[in-house]
Amino acid sequence: FSGTDLVDGSCAHPTIPGKVSPLLPANHVTMAKGTGLVHTAPAHGMEDYSVASHHQLPTDCLVDESGFFTEAAGPELKNKNVLEEGNEAVIRMLQAAGSLLKEEKYVHSYPYDWRTKKPMIIRASKQWFVNTANVKAAAQDVLKKVKVIPTSAVNRMLEMLDRRTFWCISRQRCWGVP
Secondary structure, X not given: OOHHHHOOOEEEOOOOOOOEEEOOOOOOOOHHHOOOOOOOOXXXXXXXXXXXXXXXXXXXXOEXXXXXXXXXXXXXXXXXXXXXXXXXXXXXXXXXXXXXXXXXXXXXXXXXXXXXXXXXXXOOXXXXXXXXXXXXXXXXXXXXXXXXXXXXXXXXXXXXXXXXXXXXXXXXXXXXXX
């Protein structure tokens, strides 16, 4: 059957009892990249977030900053690392529910942290947006006090700061990335 036959359908969530998830079309899901039918995790990827936003779905994040399932994921998953014992727990839950059709080892292409050489999990986090005029003025004042070599670079940096439209104060990434 065609994927369009599934549009406006729904399915039971495999690990959260009573939760029903809609079946939605998405341009990034193709036969060339898999089966054409995949789960959507709006808090863990840009394409999924776009689909969720378009269909007004919540972007609940069930994973904390350290990569462990939160209480919202349920008691069987809470405090389990998603890349370690969390994976095994989900497989056991799917087996118990009779929802696991096939299991096989798969090497996922996670992005890796250049320092720790460990996989990173993409997850949504709250951002704090601030008054751009205040930040811009403060940044320009501080930059004028910095000794820059060559001195001609100061004007270029001041112009770049002046063109900046959005400022986001965030501590979500490691500093000093290459």
